[in-house]
Amino acid sequence: MPSRIIFMGTAEWACASLKALLASGPGQVLAVVTRPDRPKGRELKAQAPPVKTMAEAAGLRVLQPESARDPAFAAELAALRPEVMVVAAYGQILPQAVLDLPRFGCVNVHASLLPKYRGAAPIAWAILNNEAETGVSIMKMAAGLDTGDVLSQRATPIGADETAAMLHDRLAVIGAELLADTLPRYLEGGITPQPQDHAAATYARKITKADGRLDWSQSALELRNRMRAFTPWPGAFASWMELDRPRSLKIWRAQIERRQGQPGEVLQADKAGLVVACGADALRVEQLQLEGGRKMTAAEFLAGHDLRAGVKLT
Numbered sequence: 268m269p270s271r272i273i274f275m276g277t278a279e280w281a282c283a284s285l286k287a288l289l290a291s292g293p294g295q296v297l298a299v300v301t302r303p304d305r306p307k308g309r310e311l312k313a314q315a316p317p318v319k320t321m322a323e324a325a326g327l328r329v330l331q332p333e334s335a336r337d338p339a340f341a342a343e344l345a346a347l348r349p350e351v352m353v354v355a356a357y358g359q360i361l362p363q364a365v366l367d368l369p370r371f372g373c374v375n376v377h378a379s380l381l382p383k384y385r386g387a388a389p390i391a392w393a394i395l396n397n398e399a400e401t402g403v404s405i406m407k408m409a410a411g412l413d414t415g416d417v418l419s420q421r422a423t424p425i426g427a428d429e430t431a432a433m434l435h436d437r438l439a440v441i442g443a444e445l446l447a448d449t450l451p452r453y454l455e456g457g458i459t460p461q462p463q464d465h466a467a468a469t470y471a472r473k474i475t476k477a478d479g480r481l482d483w484s485q486s487a488l489e490l491r492n493r494m495r496a497f498t499p500w501p502g503a504f505a506s507w508m509e510l511d512r513p514r515s516l517k518i519w520r521a522q523i524e525r526r527q528g529q530p531g532e533v534l535q536a537d538k539a540g541l542v543v544a545c546g547a548d549a550l551r552v553e554q555l556q557l558e559g560g561r562k563m564t565a566a567e568f569l570a571g572h573d574l575r576a577g578v579k580l581t
Contacts, residue, residue, distance in 0.1 A: 273349040273369075275300040276318045280435060281355035283443035284376050285318060288353060289325055291447060297347050298328040300335075302358050335359045344368055351454060353446065354408065363410050371454055373408040376442045378435075380404060380420055382468035385413035390438065391431045392471040394496035397488065400424045401434070403442040405449045407460050414468075416460030419449040430498040476501040479517075483531035483580065487523040487548035494518060502556075505531070505580040509572065516580065519562060520554040531580045541565040543580055 272295050274285050288296055299322035304313040315323075322329050332340040335357075341364050344352075351371040354361070366373050379389035381404040393401040402422035409415035421441055425434060452458050479501035481490055494503040504517045528534045528544030535542040541552040556562045557572070568574070 271348060271350040272296050273298050273300060273344065273347060273352045274318075274322075274355075275352060275357045275361075275373075276355040277302040277316045277358045278356040279317045280378065280439050280442075281318050281357070281376075282321050283439040284353065284355040284446050285321055287443035287447040288450075291451075296325075296327055297349060298330055300330045300332070300344075300357070303331045303333060335365055336362045338364075341365055341368070351450070353450070355442070355446075360412065361408065366408055366410065374418065374446075374450065374453070375406045375408045375413070375415070376446055377404045377406055377413055378438045378442065379471070380422060381406060381413060381417055382463040382465060384469055384471040386471040387473040389471040390434050391474055391496040394425060394429070394431055394434065395492050397492055398425055401438070403438055403445050405442075405445055405453075407453075414463065414465065416462050418453050418458050418460055419445055421445045428495070430495045432499050474501065479503050481505045481518070481580075483543070484546040487545040487550050490545055490550060491521055491523060494521060507574065507578070507580050509574075515558040517556040517558070518550075518552055518554075519556060521550040521552045524549045524551050529579070533574065533576050533578045533580065536569055536574050536576050536578075538566065538569075541569060541574070 272288060274288060274296055276285060285299065299318060301316045301318045304315050306312060307314045319329050330343065344365065345368055349369045351369045352373040354373055355376040361373060377389070379393065380402045384392055400422050402420055404420045405418045406413065406415045407418060423437065423441060449458065474497065479497045481493065481503050497503055498519065502517045502519070504515050507514050507516045524542060526534055526542060526544065526549040528549065530544055530546050532544045533541070534544050534549060543550050543552060552565045554562055554564060555568055
C-alpha cells in the first residue's frame with residue numbers, strides 16, 4: 268500500500284475508518300482534513316470535530332478549511348503529493364480539482380448499498396423505509412453525489428429493534444473493516460471498479476427537525492420505524508394539550524399492538540400502560556419524554572400527568 272494517504276472526515280462515523288488506516292502501518296497517513304471547529308452547547312464554546320480529536324491524539328497534521336473549494340486548500344493538498352485520499356463523512360462535496368489530485372483518486376466509505384440511499388442520511392432513511400438490510404459501499408468518488416464506481420460492498424441485516432444510533436455504530440465498524448480489506452487490493456490493481464446502475468438510485472436527503480413529527484394516520488409500523496430512524500435526532504414527537512397548554516411529547520420506544528381506534532386516540536392510559544391508536548393498529552408506548560423533562564417509562568409519566576383514554580394526540 269502506498270504510504271502517502273490523506274484522510275478526510277468529520278463526524279463520529281469516520282473515526283473507525285481513520286483508526287483502521289492508522290492500524291495498517293506507521294507513517295501512511297500524511298494529514299487529516301476535517302471541518303472547522305464549531306460552537307456547540309449552551310455556552311457556544313468551539314468544539315473540535317471527533318476526527319480532529321482522534322487525529323491530534325495520533326500526532327497527525329490537521330487541516331480545517333472553511334471550504335473544500337478554496338484554491339489555497341487545493342494547493343496545500345497538492346504540496347503533500349497524496350497517492351490516494353480516503354473520505355468518510357466529511358460533510359462537503361469535493362470539487363473536481365481535489366478529486367483529481369491523487370494518483371488513485373478519492374475513495375469514499377458510504378453507509379448504504381449503492382446505488383440505494385445516496386446522500387446525507389442513508390442510515391435513517393433505510394430504517395424509515397422498513398428495509399430488511401443495508402450495508403456499506405467503498406466507492407471511487409466522482410463529481411456527482413455518491414455516483415462513483417463501486418469497489419466493494421458488505422451487507423448486513425437491520426434488526427427489528429435497531430435504532431439509527433445503534434445501526435450507525437455497527438456500520439462504522441463494518442465500513443472500517445471493509446476499507447482495510449479493500450484499499451490495499453484496489454491500490455495493487457486487484458479490483459475493477461463497477462459502475463452503479465443510476466436508474467436504480469434513491470436519495471437519502473438530510474433530516475430536518477420537522478421529520479420527527481408523528482402523523483397518527485400512518486400505520487403503527489410506519490410510526491415505529493420513524494421512532495427508530497430518528498433516534499437520537501430529531502426524535503419522534505407528537506403534541507398533547509395539558510391544561511389547555513400545548514405540550515411536545517417525544518416518544519422514544521414503543522411496540523405494535525393489534526388494536527384499533529381513531530388515529531391519535533389514547534386507547535389506554537393506566538398502570539398497565541399507554542396505548543395510542545394509529546391509522547392501522549396501535550402503539551404501546553414504553554418510553555417517552557415531555558418537553559423540558561427527562562426520559563421516563565410510560566408508567567412513570569402517567570403517575571405524574573393526567574393523560575387519559577379518549578384524549579387525542581396530534
